[in-house]
Amino acid sequence: MAATFEYDYLIAGGGAAGLSLAYYISQEPRLADKRVLVIEPEAKNQNDRTWSFWTDAPTPFDSIVAHEWEQLAFRSPQFEQVFKLARHRYKMIRGLDFYNFVGQALTAAPQIVRVQGTVETLENTSTGIVAQTSAGTFTARYAFDSRPPHFQKRPDKYRYLLQHFVGWEVEAAQDVFNPKTVEFMDFRGEQQHEARFMYVLPFSKRRALVEYTLFSAEVLPKAEYEKAMRDYLRELGVTDFRIEAEEVGAIPMTDHPLPTTVGRHIVNLGTRAGRAKPSTGYAFKRIHAHSAHLVRALAATGQPPADPTGDQWQFSFFDTLLLDIMQRQGEQTRHIFTELFTYNTPERLFDFLDERTSNWENLQVLNSVTPGPFLRSIAHVLRGRPGRRVEK
Numbered sequence: 001m002a003a004t005f006e007y008d009y010l011i012a013g014g015g016a017a018g019l020s021l022a023y024y025i026s027q028e029p030r031l032a033d034k035r036v037l038v039i040e041p042e043a044k045n046q047n048d049r050t051w052s053f054w055t056d057a058p059t060p061f062d063s064i065v066a067h068e069w070e071q072l073a074f075r076s077p078q079f080e081q082v083f084k085l086a087r088h089r090y091k092m093i094r095g096l097d098f099y100n101f102v103g104q105a106l107t108a109a110p111q112i113v114r115v116q117g118t119v120e121t122l123e124n125t126s127t128g129i130v131a132q133t134s135a136g137t138f139t140a141r142y143a144f145d146s147r148p149p150h151f152q153k154r155p156d157k158y159r160y161l162l163q164h165f166v167g168w169e170v171e172a173a174q175d176v177f178n179p180k181t182v183e184f185m186d187f188r189g190e191q192q193h194e195a196r197f198m199y200v201l202p203f204s205k206r207r208a209l210v211e212y213t214l215f216s217a218e219v220l221p222k223a224e225y226e227k228a229m230r231d232y233l234r235e236l237g238v239t240d241f242r243i244e245a246e247e248v249g250a251i252p253m254t255d256h257p258l259p260t261t262v263g264r265h266i267v268n269l270g271t272r273a274g275r276a277k278p279s280t281g282y283a284f285k286r287i288h289a290h291s292a293h294l295v296r297a298l299a300a301t302g303q304p305p306a307d308p309t310g311d312q313w314q315f316s317f318f319d320t321l322l323l324d325i326m327q328r329q330g331e332q333t334r335h336i337f338t339e340l341f342t343y344n345t346p347e348r349l350f351d352f353l354d355e356r357t358s359n360w361e362n363l364q365v366l367n368s369v370t371p372g373p374f375l376r377s378i379a380h381v382l383r384g385r386p387g388r389r390v391e392k
């Protein structure tokens with residue numbers, strides 16, 4: 001006799017990845033009879049983050065894009081350029097707009113139930129899953145788990161960095177920003193043996209999100225980010241400004257394997273499934289591509305796909321090399337990005353970071369950077385131990 005479950009799919013966590021999956025399910029007519037439970041502890045009624053991404057295709061979320069940019073600036077002491085984007089646009093979505101937009105779509109889909117609660121354990125059974133939660137025990141055919149990952153152990157063969165930042169949405173007293181140009185990476189400040197840059201999303205001539213961003217192992221005292229932002233604004237001639245909102249984050253950048261499945265009936269999502277790209281921390285677009293990939297398979301076969309993410313090994317390898325350099329010699333990062341932007345168009349770099357480039361294009365990208373640091377990192381990967389910082 002076939003096992004009976006309360007739900008077909010249980011989604012643990014209703015943040016970016018959990019809500020994305022629920023949204024894609026709600027839009028797929030072949031899954032209209034599937035009973036879905038989303039369990040999330042928070043009300044999701046705060047604008048707790050903004051998501052930015054580049055894209056050369058329409059997205060299901062274009063109606064909630066708060067701003068988009070057609071130009072991108074890269075700056076370092078050796079090279080500065082404002083690029084006109086040919087094929088891509090850089091876009092930004094506010095977290096709260098996304099939560100509300102998906103919330104409305106889910107309210108219109110009666111098969112999807114949302115419960116406020118915390119998932120404590122998820123276990124495979126012979127035919128499905130059982131979840132112990134603060135709202136009771138639930139069974140389902142499959143679980144999709146987007147709870148934040150916890151590394152119980154940090155084996156020293158892997159690299160552990162963070163993309164960490166503090167950002168202010170500021171309103172300046174005078175015109176100072178160019179709302180057509182995203183300041184993608186401004187590496188002109190002190191590096192202090194790390195990768196440190198300003199990232200600025202201007203919404204108008206007076207209003208912008210200004211973020212001091214680092215790729216490094218440890219977060220800084222908050223006052224350091226704040227000082228860097230004040231210094232940056234002062235350099236622009238802005239001393240009179242109001243802080244309208246603040247954004248703080250730390251996204252894992254690691255080659256520690258993050259499993260995409262656990263047993264036969266649990267599929268991981270989001271950061272938990274390694275969707276934050278290890279070498280950049282960008283995750284939003286990868287999360288939606290993952291949801292679309294899962295929903296296509298569920299609709300076509302009734303099961304999650306055999307290859308849960310479609311990741312290609314060569315791009316993971318490039319990520320590991322860059323992480324190795326950042327961990328061993330963080331100040332090299334500025335030089336590497338300078339070379340990448342000097343010798344490639346943003347279009348090619350975006351395609352490369354989106355893992356869409358051919359082997360020939362990958363070679364062209366790799367050929368644009370000084371090989372020494374990468375060759376040393378290849379040696380570290382081959383011997384199975386990350387490079388360590390050598391103080392000179």
Ligand SMILES: Cc1cc2nc3c(=O)[nH]c(=O)nc-3n(C[C@H](O)[C@H](O)[C@H](O)COP(=O)(O)OP(=O)(O)OC[C@H]3O[C@@H](n4cnc5c(N)ncnc54)[C@H](O)[C@@H]3O)c2cc1C
Nearest residue numbers: 013014015016017049051052118119249270271282283284
């Ligand atoms: C401030 C910030 C800004 C970012 N900006 C960008 C960006 O511009 N571009 C980009 O590509 N990426 C960005 N990222 C990275 C990434 O896109 C986000 O972290 C994204 O939210 C990850 O999605 P997720 O579903 O894995 O995690 P989350 O969105 O954090 O969702 C996880 C959910 O699980 C819930 N949860 C926790 N414990 C439990 C439990 N026990 N049971 C049930 N639910 C639980 C949480 O409440 C949360 O809602 C940013 C990250 C942060 C933190």
